[in-house]
Amino acid sequence: MTITQRDLRDAIVLDLKGDLTYSSRAVFKAAVAQFTNASCPHLIVNLEEVQFMDSSGLGLLALLSQSFKLHHTRVSLLKPQSYVREIMSLANIPTMIPIYETEGDALAASAA
Amino acid sequence: MDLKMPQPLLSVLDSSAPACASPATILLVEDEPVTRTSMAARLTRLGYRVLEAGNGRVALEVAGRERPDLIIVDWMMPEMDGPTFCETLRRDPTMKSSHVLLMTSQDQPAQIAEGLVRGADDFLSKSASKQEIMARVLAGLRTGRLVRELEVTSAQLESSMLQLEAKQAEMDADLQSAASFVRSLLPRQGNPAQGVTLAWEYQPSLTLGGDLFDVMAIDANHLGLYILDASGHGLAAALRSASLMTFLRVENILQMLGSYDPEQVLFEANRRFPLSADGEYFTLWVGQLHVPTGRLTYAAAGHSGALLSPVQGPSRWLTQASLPLGFDPSAQFASSRVVLQSADRLFMLSDGIYDVPSPTGEFWGRGRFQAVIDAGRARSLCATIEACFSQARGWQQAPHFPDDAAVMGLELAG
Numbered sequence: 001m002t003i004t005q006r007d008l009r010d011a012i013v014l015d016l017k018g019d020l021t022y023s024s025r026a027v028f029k030a031a032v033a034q035f036t037n038a039s040c041p042h043l044i045v046n047l048e049e050v051q052f053m054d055s056s057g058l059g060l061l062a063l064l065s066q067s068f069k070l071h072h073t074r075v076s077l078l079k080p081q082s083y084v085r086e087i088m089s090l091a092n093i094p095t096m097i098p099i100y101e102t103e104g105d106a107l108a109a110s111a112a
Numbered sequence: 113m114d115l116k117m118p119q120p121l122l123s124v125l126d127s128s129a130p131a132c133a134s135p136a137t138i139l140l141v142e143d144e145p146v147t148r149t150s151m152a153a154r155l156t157r158l159g160y161r162v163l164e165a166g167n168g169r170v171a172l173e174v175a176g177r178e179r180p181d182l183i184i185v186d187w188m189m190p191e192m193d194g195p196t197f198c199e200t201l202r203r204d205p206t207m208k209s210s211h212v213l214l215m216t217s218q219d220q221p222a223q224i225a226e227g228l229v230r231g232a233d234d235f236l237s238k239s240a241s242k243q244e245i246m247a248r249v250l251a252g253l254r255t256g257r258l259v260r261e262l263e264v265t266s267a268q269l270e271s272s273m274l275q276l277e278a279k280q281a282e283m284d285a286d287l288q289s290a291a292s293f294v295r296s297l298l299p300r301q302g303n304p305a306q307g308v309t310l311a312w313e314y315q316p317s318l319t320l321g322g323d324l325f326d327v328m329a330i331d332a333n334h335l336g337l338y339i340l341d342a343s344g345h346g347l348a349a350a351l352r353s354a355s356l357m358t359f360l361r362v363e364n365i366l367q368m369l370g371s372y373d374p375e376q377v378l379f380e381a382n383r384r385f386p387l388s389a390d391g392e393y394f395t396l397w398v399g400q401l402h403v404p405t406g407r408l409t410y411a412a413a414g415h416s417g418a419l420l421s422p423v424q425g426p427s428r429w430l431t432q433a434s435l436p437l438g439f440d441p442s443a444q445f446a447s448s449r450v451v452l453q454s455a456d457r458l459f460m461l462s463d464g465i466y467d468v469p470s471p472t473g474e475f476w477g478r479g480r481f482q483a484v485i486d487a488g489r490a491r492s493l494c495a496t497i498e499a500c501f502s503q504a505r506g507w508q509q510a511p512h513f514p515d516d517a518a519v520m521g522l523e524l525a526g
Contacts, residue, residue: 001221006264020176052469054467055341055343055393055436056343056391058343059387060391062387062391062436062439063387063391065439083475085430090414091414091434091436092434092435096440111129
């Protein structure tokens with residue numbers, strides 16, 4: 001998996017490309033740690049180019065949600081593909097992390 | 113004869129000229145005594161330890177005993193000539209890497225080629241200047257030293273490899289032992305209660321798997337059922353699963369909660385098994401079957417793997433969106449109910465059986481799995497489960513699954 005960071009005015013976007021699985025844990029955690037150091041109030045995880053997510057990938061999102069909740073930092077998910085969306089829905093991830101279809105929607109919800 | 117080496121040339125050619133360390137040993141093999149004595153004196157004056165032999169046969173004995181750093185051998189000798197000496201040396205595993213300079217009065221290309229083919233490393237013309245002789249000796253010693261260093265390194269690598277292989281074998285044996293133990297925890301196939309048949313198949317992605325399941329008698333009329341899936345694979349996942357499995361034992365749950373009510377079991381498990389610091393967690397499906405009536409009460413924590421296959425009509429998933437264990441400490445888990453009829457089948461499975469990619473990356477998926485279950489109504493429970501595994505393997509065109517794969521089936525008597 002490759003992760004590219006994009007800085008917006010009020011958020012940082014992580015563009016994920018590849019599968020979010022057990023083997024991509026280190027890359028994902030490193031990218032989140034970099035975000036944490038940036039002291040930004042909103043992280044947007046762009047899943048548009050993630051084709052597969054396994055149970056470890058779901059665990060990483062849950063960990064992210066729990067950790068950010070403690071630090072009052074907002075996290076949003078962006079444009080998951082249908083298969084990934086189904087997996088996340090079965091694990092009820094949308095009740096923990098909001099999912100948006102556009103960056104604009106994610107930013108607007110954050111500003112509201 | 114003045115055989116002094118010009119100092120600048122010496123220092124350039126040999127960074128380890130015999131000075132303070134123990135001198136290099138050269139075995140000089142020459143049948144002509146005057147030539148041999150002259151060459152030996154020359155080498156001795158340069159600080160080398162020189163051993164002498166008058167023919168190839170004697171030289172082999174000396175070489176075997178003394179292991180010289182360099183061997184200079186004459187081509188023409190009685191009893192055993194230089195090339196034959198080289199061939200014999202190369203066949204001996206203890207001496208085959210010795211560095212050999214073959215001395216000859218001829219320097220025809222054909223003869224040089226023959227010498228190299230028969231085992232010489234370099235040539236020394238008997239008509240060579242003293243500078244050339246010393247340069248070749250130094251080069252030969254340097255090459256010989258490098259070869260010995262390589263041999264030592266190679267021996268160390270081989271030794272390390274053997275140690276690693278021994279350690280690996282030890283770990284594999286431990287893992288196999290642990291895998292056997294985990295497998296022994298799985299329920300016995302057959303009839304867990306009168307009128308109920310149980311069959312299952314389980315293939316962990318590694319030696320040890322994190323998917324476990326069980327069917328247990330709660331009392332004379334009730335069976336407790338569950339399937340759990342630990343995120344991750346291997347030893348850590350298996351240990352965590354064994355821990356949850358211990359928690360889910362009927363005696364433990366009854367002592368702790370007073371009943372095997374699925375939503376209470378999940379609530380307590382959620383409290384006791386939080387998300388780990390690495391983001392590891394469990395999904396769990398728990399059911400309680402009242403055997404006389406077929407009434408099944410079930411609840412799930414993020415686990416999507418229960419499929420009801422009625423004797424009439426298509427199968428349907430017994431699942432609803434729910435959080436896995438540990439995602440939210442305050443999560444509630446609602447039970448649902450369904451009544452199984454005679455000859456109905458209930459399958460509990462891990463997602464590893466259908467999250468199986470084809471060589472082009474397309475997943476086999478829940479739909480295809482469900483189709484195999486539906487088509488299996490004409491087959492036995494056991495054969496239906498086998499068909500799931502064989503078709504999933506066929507889809508991915510590989511014998512091993514990327515994730516733990518488990519399917520457990522229950523069938524009520526018809």
